Amino acid sequence: MGGNLTMSAAAPTASLPATQPRRGLVLDRDGTIIVHVPYLSDPAGVVLLPGVREALQAARDAGVDLFVHSNQSGVGRGMFGLDAVDACNRRMLELLDLGEAPFARICIAPEAPKAPAVYRKPEPRFAQELMRDYGYAPQHLAYIGDRGSDLETAARAGIGGIGVATGLDDLPAELAELGLDKTFPVFASLSEAVEHFLKTPL
Numbered sequence: 234m235g236g237n238l239t240m241s242a243a244a245p246t247a248s249l250p251a252t253q254p255r256r257g258l259v260l261d262r263d264g265t266i267i268v269h270v271p272y273l274s275d276p277a278g279v280v281l282l283p284g285v286r287e288a289l290q291a292a293r294d295a296g297v298d299l300f301v302h303s304n305q306s307g308v309g310r311g312m313f314g315l316d317a318v319d320a321c322n323r324r325m326l327e328l329l330d331l332g333e334a335p336f337a338r339i340c341i342a343p344e345a346p347k348a349p350a351v352y353r354k355p356e357p358r359f360a361q362e363l364m365r366d367y368g369y370a371p372q373h374l375a376y377i378g379d380r381g382s383d384l385e386t387a388a389r390a391g392i393g394g395i396g397v398a399t400g401l402d403d404l405p406a407e408l409a410e411l412g413l414d415k416t417f418p419v420f421a422s423l424s425e426a427v428e429h430f431l432k433t434p435l
């Protein structure tokens with residue numbers, strides 16, 4: 234099973250000066266935007282991580298397009314349906330309160346780990362589609378996530394990656410195992426990760 238659940242498809246931010254290159258950030262959901270509750274299927278369990286709303290607002294203010302890419306193997310394992318994932322996403326959007334469709338696309342990868350991967354991270358397909366559809370240069374698109382697989386996705390797509398130590402796992406250890414610890418920085422919060430991305434020269 235595999236698929237891409239796109240909840241919204243807003244047009245790219247239209248208000249950028251012509252001289253500024255378009256930039257995008259792909260955010261992991263669990264452990265990056267919201268507190269990681271394994272196999273979360275109940276919207277009542279959605280809790281934003283501290284400072285996330287402000288960090289995403291700062292990115293938007295800087296004209297950065299925002300996306301979400303989330304592995305949800307609970308669907309492929311038959312634990313819950315895409316409707317439950319969708320309900321949790323809606324609750325997340327409600328809590329974020331960043332207006333209509335703050336994320337231009339939300340990609341849900343429902344595959345179980347042993348099923349053939351379509352969008353499941355570290356497959357780079359979603360990143361490749363974003364580069365194709367939005368015309369990002371590789372240095373202007375980055376993944377932010379709390380797992381090795383988030384940054385492995387970035388590595389396989391040849392784009393930027395920024396780690397956040399806000400999940401359940403030891404991200405520096407995971408990156409070391411993947412040989413990516415010298416490639417991608419890890420920050421203590423999403424605010425710092427977004428700040429790092431915004432400081433990168435255009």
Ligand SMILES: [Mg+2]
Pocket residue numbers: 261262263264265269378379380400
């Ligand atoms: Mg995560």
